[in-house]
Amino acid sequence: MAGPQRQQGGPLPVTGYPNWLSALRAYLLTVAAGGRELAVRNLLVGDVWVASGQSNMEWRLADATGGPEAATAAGDSLLREFKVPISWADRPAQDLTGGSWAPADRQHAGAMSAVAYFFARELRETQRVPIGIVNTTWGGSAIETWLSATSQNLPADAGARGFAAERARLDSVRSVLVARFGDLRKDPGMVDGAAPWAAVELDTAGWGRLRAPAPWESQGYEGVDGVAWYRTVVNLSAEEAAQGARLALGAIDDNDVTWVNGVEVGRTSGYNLPRRYAVPASALRAGRNVIAVRVADYGGGGGFHGSADSLRLELGGGSVRPLSGTWHFRLAELGLQMDGQRTNKVPVITWNAMVHPLLGFPIKGVIWYQGESNANDEQQASRYRDQLRTLVTSWRREWRGSSPTFPFFWVQLPNLGPTETTPSPSGGSWAVHREATTAALALPNTGQAVTIDVGDPTDIHPRDKAPVGRRLALLARRVAYGEKVATSGPTYQSHTIEGNRVTVRFDDVGTGLVARGSIGANAGGGAGAAAPATTGFAIAGDDRRWVWANARVERDRVVVWSDEVPSPVAVRYAWQGNPPATLFGSDGLPAAPFRTDTW
Numbered sequence: 001m002a003g004p005q006r007q008q009g010g011p012l013p014v015t016g017y018p019n020w021l022s023a024l025r026a027y028l029l030t031v032a033a034g035g036r037e038l039a040v041r042n043l044l045v046g047d048v049w050v051a052s053g054q055s056n057m058e059w060r061l062a063d064a065t066g067g068p069e070a071a072t073a074a075g076d077s078l079l080r081e082f083k084v085p086i087s088w089a090d091r092p093a094q095d096l097t098g099g100s101w102a103p104a105d106r107q108h109a110g111a112m113s114a115v116a117y118f119f120a121r122e123l124r125e126t127q128r129v130p131i132g133i134v135n136t137t138w139g140g141s142a143i144e145t146w147l148s149a150t151s152q153n154l155p156a157d158a159g160a161r162g163f164a165a166e167r168a169r170l171d172s173v174r175s176v177l178v179a180r181f182g183d184l185r186k187d188p189g190m191v192d193g194a195a196p197w198a199a200v201e202l203d204t205a206g207w208g209r210l211r212a213p214a215p216w217e218s219q220g221y222e223g224v225d226g227v228a229w230y231r232t233v234v235n236l237s238a239e240e241a242a243q244g245a246r247l248a249l250g251a252i253d254d255n256d257v258t259w260v261n262g263v264e265v266g267r268t269s270g271y272n273l274p275r276r277y278a279v280p281a282s283a284l285r286a287g288r289n290v291i292a293v294r295v296a297d298y299g300g301g302g303g304f305h306g307s308a309d310s311l312r313l314e315l316g317g318g319s320v321r322p323l324s325g326t327w328h329f330r331l332a333e334l335g336l337q338m339d340g341q342r343t344n345k346v347p348v349i350t351w352n353a354m355v356h357p358l359l360g361f362p363i364k365g366v367i368w369y370q371g372e373s374n375a376n377d378e379q380q381a382s383r384y385r386d387q388l389r390t391l392v393t394s395w396r397r398e399w400r401g402s403s404p405t406f407p408f409f410w411v412q413l414p415n416l417g418p419t420e421t422t423p424s425p426s427g428g429s430w431a432v433h434r435e436a437t438t439a440a441l442a443l444p445n446t447g448q449a450v451t452i453d454v455g456d457p458t459d460i461h462p463r464d465k466a467p468v469g470r471r472l473a474l475l476a477r478r479v480a481y482g483e484k485v486a487t488s489g490p491t492y493q494s495h496t497i498e499g500n501r502v503t504v505r506f507d508d509v510g511t512g513l514v515a516r517g518s519i520g521a522n523a524g525g526g527a528g529a530a531a532p533a534t535t536g537f538a539i540a541g542d543d544r545r546w547v548w549a550n551a552r553v554e555r556d557r558v559v560v561w562s563d564e565v566p567s568p569v570a571v572r573y574a575w576q577g578n579p580p581a582t583l584f585g586s587d588g589l590p591a592a593p594f595r596t597d598t599w
Contacts, residue, residue, distance in 0.1 A: 026077075044078060046130030047123070048363045049476075051116035052146065052355075053370030055139030055272070056411070056461060056468075061117045062110030063272055064465040070117070074109035079124050081112045084136035084358070088145075088349040090160040092356040101132070113137065115369055115411070118469025119476070126473075127481055134363070136354045139271075140300055141344035142373045143387045146355065149348045151394035162346035173223045177334055187227045187332040189294060197229050197330075198259035198292035204231060210329035213250055213311060215301030224302065226335035230293045231328040234313055234321055238286035243316025245284065247291065249275035249323075250310030253303060255296045261289055271300075272461055274310065281316075291323070298335065299343075307458045345373065360400050365407030365445075365480055367472050371433055372460055375413065378426055381433035388440045409447040409475045412437050412592075414455025414462055417577035423538040423546035425599070427575040434593050447475035450489060452574055453581035453590045471589065486510060489589030495571060495596055501561045502539060502549075502571045510586030515553040519582040532562060536582045538575065539568040544599055546572070551582075558583065570597035 027043040051057055061067040080101045087097045102108035109117065113135045120131045138145075149158040178184075189197030196202065210219050216228060247260065253271040257264065261284065266277030291313075295303055304311065308324035315321065344350055368391070375381045392408045399406070412434050426432065434452075441448055449471035456462040477483040490506035490513060497503075506513065519535045532548035537560045539549045549562045549571070560571055574581065574593035583591035 044080070044130040044132070046078070046132060047127070047480075048132040048134060048361070049116075049120070050134045050136065050358070050363050050366045051113050051119070051369075052136050052366065053368050053411075054137065054141045054373055056372070056465075057113055057115055057367075057369035058135075058137035058139050059114050059272065059461060059465060060110060061112050061114040061465075063463070064114035065463040066466060067114055068110065070121075070466075071110035072106055074104045074106055076121075076124060077103040077105065078130040079104040079117075079120050079133075080130070081108075081116065081120075081133040081135050083111070084134065084354050086138050087353040088343060088346070089353040090157075090163050090349060092148075092352045094357060096357045097353065114465035115469045115472070116367065118466045119367060119472045120469075122470055122473035123476060123481075126477055126483070134358060134361070136358065138344045138350060138354070140373055141350060141370065143370060143384065143391060144347040145344050145350035146370070147347065147387070147391060148351050148356075148394060148398060151390050151398075152347060154347060159346075159348040159352050162349055166343060166346050174334065177224060181331055181334065184226070184332060184334045187294075189227075189229050189330075189332050195257075195259060195262070195264075195292070195294070197231075197294070197332075198262050198264075198290075200261050200288075200290045202231075202290075204328045204330075207231070207328040207330045209326050210303070212324060212327050213304035213306050213308065215253070215305060216297075216303045216329070217301055221302075221331065224331065224334070225297050225299055226302075226331065227294065227296050227333035228302065228329060228331045230295065230303070232291050232323060232325075234289045234291065234323070235287060236284060236289055236315075240315050240317065240319075241284035241286050241289070242281050244281040245279040245316060246314040247275075247277045247279050248310060248312050248314060249277075249293065250304055250306035251275070252293070252295055253301050253305055254298050257294045259290075259292045261285060262292075274306075279313075294332075296335075355395075359398055362401045363399065363406065364402075365409070365476065366395065367476075368408070368410040369468070370410075371413050371437065375429045375433040378429045378432045381429040381436060383436075384433055385436035385439045388437055389443060392440060392443050392446060405445050407445045407447070407476060407480045408443070409449065409472050409479075410437060410440075411449045411451055411468055411472070414451040415453070415457060415578045415581070416455055416460060417457060419457075419578055420576050423548060423572070424576065425544070425546065427572070427595075428577045430577040431575045431579075431593065435595070438592065438594075445479055447472075447479055447487060448592075449475065450590050450592045452579055452593065453584075455578075457578045486585065486587035486589060488592070489585045489587075490583060490591040492573070492592070492594035492596075497568060500563075500566050500568060501559055502568050504558045504560060504571060504573075506556065506558075506591065508585055508589075509556050512556055512586055513553045513558065514584040514586060514588075515582060516584060517580055517582045519551050519553065519558075534580050534582070535560075536574050536580045538572045539565050540570050540597070541565045541567050542569055544597075553583075570595070570599070572596070 029040040031038045085098045116133045255269045257267040263283040311323035313321040474487045478487045488508045493505045493507045495504045535551035537549040537551045538546045540546045547564045549560045572595040581590045
């Protein structure tokens with residue numbers, strides 16, 4: 001075997017980085033044996049990180065906040081990503097089903113994982129090595145499917161058993177659905193390319209009624225995958241119709257084709273993409289206008305999702321007609337299949353196909369963003385405490401050729417859901433899940449990116465991925481590369497109780513605590529106290545009745561109290577699904593949620 005040789009010609013194009021990068025080149029590897037020669041070109045020697053998890057790690061750069069601009073500006077051939085194809089197997093596979101390396105340039109960067117791209121971009125700016133990302137992700141997947149049979153104490157044929165159980169489940173669900181809706185095999189709304197169910201004068205007397213936005217599963221169509229139609233009516237004046245319009249439908253799970261008065265105005269594939277379609281004046285008319293949407297769903301929640309104001313008709317004169325509310329609805333085709341959303345909940349099978357073939361490939365470490373599918377209730381979220389520890393320890397044990405304690409960093413679940421008017425006793429499943437991930441920090445060379453300040457309360461897929469990637473990169477810079485950088489916001493250290501006041505002390509405050517929003521401060525920000533419901537803090541006495549608390553920052557500590565609790569015994573911070581993030585360190589990183597009780 002011939003040794004590595006420098007590829008002839010100048011270095012690959014690199015932009016926006018220091019001059020030392022001009023010394024880095026790609027390599028040519030030549031293998032000669034038996035009179036034959038094989039040349040592998042454009043090789044790099046650097047650090048490879050595995051990016052894994054579900055949809056928020058899978059989320060493309062092109063669909064993230066600032067992502068299109070970042071993709072357009074990308075031009076670094078020393079940052080590359082390998083996307084492992086979504087796949088599954090009932091036994092551990094030796095090879096991947098496909099995939100190839102792509103450089104971070106204008107042509108390819110938009111399709112990369114947004115979190116992984118922002119993570120890798122910062123490492124490229126701070127470390128003098130090429131960075132590769134192996135993106136092995138699957139939206140909606142549960143942690144059980146990413147764990148080996150051995151790590152879960154399951155038999156070797158657990159994958160095959162899971163397949164059989166899933167097929168049996170699908171057969172049972174199909175029988176129930178067919179009995180209820182009929183054996184819908186072919187969509188009668190589409191005939192030879194025409195769309196009779198998009199026609200203006202279609203009789204919808206026999207159709208049902210569903211709310212939009214809301215998944216159809218939550219409205220009496222549990223377990224339904226396939227094709228369904230939505231229709232609604234908007235009345236316009238002659239002047240409004242003559243101006244044309246833009247139709248906004250928010251995100252639709254998974255694919256749609258949309259008509260206005262029988263005229264197709266747009267179609268989109270992808271559950272995470274907002275729909276905005278131009279409607280020409282020629283498609284509109286004075287009086288009654290019919291909007292028809294054909295939705296194809298291949299698993300999980302089907303139909304419209306997002307906020308109510310994402311469904312609207314924007315008229316040329318600047319006025320807006322809301323479209324959220326009740327639409328006519330009709331199921332057209334049942335489509336249950338093994339690649340549905342539940343498949344990636346089956347234990348072991350994703351590990352078999354999307355992890356096992358990688359185990360001989362040396363890596364620097366892992367970044368992980370997953371958990372939404374394991375936080376559906378508090379019991380499930382609590383189990384994640386052991387499952388995440390098992391993931392870290394088993395992957396380290398199984399990954400041959402890499403350090404047995406390679407760095408492993410994860411993203412704690414962000415803020416999501418409505419604002420709570422009163423503190424719940426448990427905090428809800430997402431609070432419990434955050435505590436479970438924090439517990440895994442007891443393992444060596446691990447780290448957690450707290451993101452309760454950068455989520456979207458109305459969307460499980462927050463678009464702002466840059467701070468998530470950066471916080472993971474800070475962990476890598478300190479743990480993997482030895483830099484002295486801040487990696488954590490304030491973390492609970494201890495507390496003392498005096499009278500009706502609880503004083504909480506924190507680690508990792510930098511030069512001092514920073515209060516944001518409405519939390520009070522008596523150093524550099526006045527001596528006032530915040531409204532209790534917006535401080536993020538809650539306290540309780542022996543009766544275990546939680547109330548929102550006043551809070552005031554005093555240098556490196558927070559004083560918490562409520563007139564309703566004369567003798568407090570426990571305190572919590574950010575212990576809810578959508579907490580206000582009010583406390584930060586001097587480096588701008590948010591304080592981690594915590595509780596002092598074990599109730």
